[in-house]
Amino acid sequence: MKNKYRFTLKLLLLIAFLFLPGRICQAASANIDITSENKTVEKGDTVIVSIYLTSEDLIGDFEGYLSYNADVLEFENSGEVAAGGEGLVKITDTGVPQGDKQRKYALKFHALNYGKTVISLTDETSVYSFDTGDNMSVSLNQLKIEVVSDKSASDNAYLKELKLNPGTLSREFTKKTASYSVTVGSEVSQLVISALPEDDKATVSITGNKDFKTGHNTVEISVQAQSGKTKTYTLDVLKEEAGEEPGNETTGQDEGENLDKTAIGKLQLKKEAENNYLTGGFYLQLLTPGEDVTVPEGYEKTSLVVDGTSITVYTNTSDLDSDFLLVYGENKSGLKGFYQLDRRENTIQRFNPVSVKEGEKLVIPKNARNIEHYQNQIVILGIAAAVLTGICSALAIGIIRMVLKNKNTEDE
Numbered sequence: 001m002k003n004k005y006r007f008t009l010k011l012l013l014l015i016a017f018l019f020l021p022g023r024i025c026q027a028a029s030a031n032i033d034i035t036s037e038n039k040t041v042e043k044g045d046t047v048i049v050s051i052y053l054t055s056e057d058l059i060g061d062f063e064g065y066l067s068y069n070a071d072v073l074e075f076e077n078s079g080e081v082a083a084g085g086e087g088l089v090k091i092t093d094t095g096v097p098q099g100d101k102q103r104k105y106a107l108k109f110h111a112l113n114y115g116k117t118v119i120s121l122t123d124e125t126s127v128y129s130f131d132t133g134d135n136m137s138v139s140l141n142q143l144k145i146e147v148v149s150d151k152s153a154s155d156n157a158y159l160k161e162l163k164l165n166p167g168t169l170s171r172e173f174t175k176k177t178a179s180y181s182v183t184v185g186s187e188v189s190q191l192v193i194s195a196l197p198e199d200d201k202a203t204v205s206i207t208g209n210k211d212f213k214t215g216h217n218t219v220e221i222s223v224q225a226q227s228g229k230t231k232t233y234t235l236d237v238l239k240e241e242a243g244e245e246p247g248n249e250t251t252g253q254d255e256g257e258n259l260d261k262t263a264i265g266k267l268q269l270k271k272e273a274e275n276n277y278l279t280g281g282f283y284l285q286l287l288t289p290g291e292d293v294t295v296p297e298g299y300e301k302t303s304l305v306v307d308g309t310s311i312t313v314y315t316n317t318s319d320l321d322s323d324f325l326l327v328y329g330e331n332k333s334g335l336k337g338f339y340q341l342d343r344r345e346n347t348i349q350r351f352n353p354v355s356v357k358e359g360e361k362l363v364i365p366k367n368a369r370n371i372e373h374y375q376n377q378i379v380i381l382g383i384a385a386a387v388l389t390g391i392c393s394a395l396a397i398g399i400i401r402m403v404l405k406n407k408n409t410e411d412e
Contacts, residue, residue: 030055030127032064032140034119040146043228047073047109047145049119051091053127058099060130064091066107069117072147074110082107099130111147114228119143149227156199157223157231163194164235181236188212188239193221195233201226212239269309276311284329284339284348286311296338296351299326313341326351 033052041047051066053059068075070087077083081093082105091105120142127136158175167182175198184191190210197204208219219235270277276286289295299314304325314326323342330336338351 027137028055028057028129028132028134029137029139030057030059032121032125032127032138034066034121034141034143036143036145039144040148041111042150043111043114043147045111045147047111049107049109049143051105051107051121053103053105055101055127055136057136058101058130059103059136060096060099060128060133061094062091062103062127063094064125065089065122066091066119067122068109068119069115070112072111072113072115072117073119073145074112076108076110081105096130114147114149116144116146119145153225153227154199154201155225155227155229156197157202157225157229158198159195159204159221159223159233160198161194161196162221162233165192167191167237178232179234179236181238183238183240184212186214186240186242191219191235191237193219195221195223197223199225212237214239214241269311276309283332284327285331286327286329287336288312289328293328296326314338 031054033054034049035052036047036049038045038047049066051064053062066082066084066089068087068089070085075085075089077085082089082091084090089107093103093105121140125138125140127138128134129136159173160175162169162173162180164182166188167184170181171177173180182191189212193206193209195204195206202223202225205222205224206219207222208217215238217237217239219237221233221235222230223233224230277283295301295314298317300317302313302315304311304313311327314328316322316324325341326338327341327348328336328338331339335350339348340351341348
């Protein structure tokens with residue numbers, strides 16, 4: 001009889017272990033589904049994003065952070081359980097009086113701009129059990145929204161006009177040409193730019209147009225069409241160093257002989273009828289080399305913008321970024337030929353380089369461009385050598401005295 005009771009007890013315990021633990025120990029879980037009726041919308045449309053909570057257990061409090069791309073969508077604050085903006089919305093639904101197994105939240109967005117965005121809940125999201133107050137395990141998804149243009153939207157992202165002040169564009173503006181350059185004085189920190197789009201519905205934005213540094217600066221003018229298509233025009237702004245601004249201009253060959261000393265070091269371009277003159281402590285009429293003139297070997301033809309005008313120059317093919325260029329012209333003494341222009345120091349002198357051969361090209365050695373630097377180095381080395389000579393002499397005298405002293409000691 002006892003064996004029968006023991007068998008019955010064991011059978012009841014087995015049934016309890018098989019069925020009860022799964023019900024008692026299984027943690028409560030919830031599922032979050034983020035969805036929208038339309039995943040592709042047009043710019044300006046309203047987007048309703050729905051958040052569904054479901055669970056087999058009663059759902060209590062809910063807290064979560066919804067992230068999105070603020071450049072594409074704009075959140076319209078409801079003022080109820082959701083608040084935020086700039087890419088993050090906080091949902092706070094706490095102190096619920098009665099639990100439920102299904103719950104829905106609807107958030108309203110405005111399609112602000114063209115592009116794609118992913119809408120998702122962050123790791124800080126928490127769903128609590130109404131019965132126990134414990135944090136449920138949560139599974140959730142992500143929602144992808146794309147903002148597109150309607151078929152009637154224009155793709156025209158061209159400019160019809162580009163003007164600036166001060167300065168002049170390096171080339172005549174055309175809507176299909178994207179790159180331009182301009183040279184400005186050392187006092188200019190930004191430009192006044194007039195950029196008009198061909199399509200009135202296109203928008204224009206300008207970046208980089210402030211706080212110019214000496215040298216090259218990049219200004220970008222971006223045009224966005226109604227459809228979202230963009231085109232960018234690039235402006236290379238060369239800001240001159242202090243002392244390079246155009247000064248008081250003089251005219252005529254006689255005036256060139258009596259140059260204003262304050263103009264020295266200021267490279268300027270003078271125009272007289274159809275002739276161009278480079279001035280600035282010198283007076284050189286720019287000419288076009290005839291057929292009998294041979295361009296120095298190792299140089300190729302290019303252009304340089306001076307005072308908004310492009311002039312013909314020749315650059316070293318082995319060092320295209322060199323500060324030294326060649327120009328062909330006639331000085332005030334009537335001597336025609338090639339002259340070397342130092343565009344960093346703004347000086348001109350007769351072209352007579354110290355040359356070396358590199359294959360078949362005639363080049364200017366880099367050490368010939370930095371004579372002053374090496375002269376300074378030679379002076380420093382000379383001083384160092386003199387100091388070392390003095391130290392060696394002192395050491396030699398000291399050694400001789402020690403030897404003589406030791407010798408006298410041994411003789412005694």
